[in-house]
Amino acid sequence: MGFKGRDIIAITDFTPDELLRLFNVAKEMEKYSKSRIELLKDKILALAFFEPSTRTMFSFQTAMQRLGGSVIWFSRAEAISIAKGENLADTIRMLNSYANAIVIRHKYEGAAAFAAEVADVPVINAGDGSQHHPTQAMIDLYTIWREKGKLEGLNIGVLGDLRYGRAATSFIYATSMFKPRKLYLISPELLRIRNEVRDYLDSKGIDYVETTKLDEVIGELEVLYVTRVQKERFPDPAEYEKVKGSYRVDLKVLSNARDDLMILHPLPRVDEIALEVDQTKYAYYFKQASYGVPVRMALLALVMGGVE
Ligand code: NCD
Numbered sequence: 001m002g003f004k005g006r007d008i009i010a011i012t013d014f015t016p017d018e019l020l021r022l023f024n025v026a027k028e029m030e031k032y033s034k035s036r037i038e039l040l041k042d043k044i045l046a047l048a049f050f051e052p053s054t055r056t057m058f059s060f061q062t063a064m065q066r067l068g069g070s071v072i073w074f075s076r077a078e079a080i081s082i083a084k085g086e087n088l089a090d091t092i093r094m095l096n097s098y099a100n101a102i103v104i105r106h107k108y109e110g111a112a113a114f115a116a117e118v119a120d121v122p123v124i125n126a127g128d129g130s131q132h133h134p135t136q137a138m139i140d141l142y143t144i145w146r147e148k149g150k151l152e153g154l155n156i157g158v159l160g161d162l163r164y165g166r167a168a169t170s171f172i173y174a175t176s177m178f179k180p181r182k183l184y185l186i187s188p189e190l191l192r193i194r195n196e197v198r199d200y201l202d203s204k205g206i207d208y209v210e211t212t213k214l215d216e217v218i219g220e221l222e223v224l225y226v227t228r229v230q231k232e233r234f235p236d237p238a239e240y241e242k243v244k245g246s247y248r249v250d251l252k253v254l255s256n257a258r259d260d261l262m263i264l265h266p267l268p269r270v271d272e273i274a275l276e277v278d279q280t281k282y283a284y285y286f287k288q289a290s291y292g293v294p295v296r297m298a299l300l301a302l303v304m305g306g307v308e
Contacts, residue, residue: 003302007116008124011137011174012200019177023142025307026291026298033293038068039306046099047073048091048115049126050106055267056126056136059292060103063300066293072099092118101304104128122303130164130233136266137170139295141178143264143288144223151178155220159186159247160227160272162193164234167266168227169197175223176206183208184217188243191229214247219256224249224282226265226272250274254282264288 003018029037045064049057057075064071072095074080080091088111095102096119104115105126112125112132127133145151156175162168162185172193175183183206185193192210193201201208211217218224226249234240248271249263265273265285277283301307 003299004305004308005122006303007112007122008134008299008303009113009116010125010132011134011170012177013134016177019138019141019174020145022138022295022298022302023145025302026142026295027146029294029297029301032066033062033297034066036066036068039301040064040067040069040304043067043069043100043304043306044098045069045071045300045304046095046102047071047075047126048095048102048104048106049073049075050077050104050111051127053105053126055289055292056105059289059296060126060300062293063296067297067301067306069100069300069304088114089118092123095119096121101300124299124303127166130166130169130230133166133170133266135296135299136167137174138299139288139292140167140171140225140264140266141174142295143284143291144262146291147262147284147287148222148260151175153179153181154222155182155184156180157184157186157214157217157221157224158227159214159224159249161191161229161243162187162197162227163191164230165227168225169194171225171266172197173200176201176204180206182220184221185210186212186214186217186247188212188246190239190243214249215253215256218253218261219258221261222258224261224263226263226269226285228268228270228272245271248272248274249277251276251280254280257282 092115101122103124109129109131116123263282
């Protein structure tokens with residue numbers, strides 16, 4: 001299946017070959033990510049952000065403008081008629097009639113899939129609750145592909161909130177599509193992966209371990225994907241208090257790291273990576289954030305018909 005006209009709801013909807021096609025287009029787009037290539041002239045992208053965002057929203061905006069298109073957007077539900085009681089379906093119907101594609105971020109799981117049912121134009125999921133964040137996973141894989149030159153056969157660690165984190169969950173799905181050598185899932189007990197993710201890994205025959213101790217596995221890792229505790233998703237604040245600040249990547253733990261370790265983070269960072277790590281050769285997270293523009297340029301161009 002091609003990308004044109006397609007909804008982007010979950011990373012698992014894509015095949016490895018489709019993702020590699022996207023990455024090849026994204027590499028081309030790097031040439032234009034600080035200038036302009038008029039592939040989506042006259043097209044309008046709607047950005048419907050019902051939850052806070054910095055990188056995702058600005059990089060979608062930047063990407064669309066670098067492609068010669070324009071954006072309409074809101075970033076607070078209070079700013080639009082939702083605050084007057086309008087329901088999500090009506091808001092999406094309206095955006096559908098104005099724009100050529102819709103990007104949506106919402107706190108409810110399934111919100112993007114619901115929007116895709118209401119809209120005729122393509123809907124791109126920019127995060128739905130704890131569930132999926134497919135375009136972040138595309139950027140994460142792209143960073144590994146560009147910087148390591150391969151995606152398969154790697155020892156990959158994912159550290160942090162594996163229970164509520166949609167970026168971590170989508171990354172686990174995504175990396176599992178490219179035959180990791182071994183997956184190390186590192187988290188406090190309370191924040192272990194959800195059963196549906198465990199079932200997915202089992203069904204794919206992935207070799208994985210779940211552990212609470214980063215220092216015991218750091219020496220194995222070629223990639224370490226770090227995420228913050230998703231404070232806003234905890235049903236019980238007391239539960240959050242038990243896990244906050246319970247893990248941290250610093251120079252001490254990195255003294256046992258492999259030379260070729262790459263540290264990724266979808267950002268925002270709170271305190272789970274010490275600032276001292278930013279100066280080390282392991283830190284790739286700002287580079288990763290910068291790849292958000294070419295990857296989203298490629299995705300928009302493919303979905304909206306600017307590239308065949
Ligand atoms: C992530 C998100 O919103 O899920 N942020 C992002 O898009 N880069 C990660 C997070 O908020 O921790």
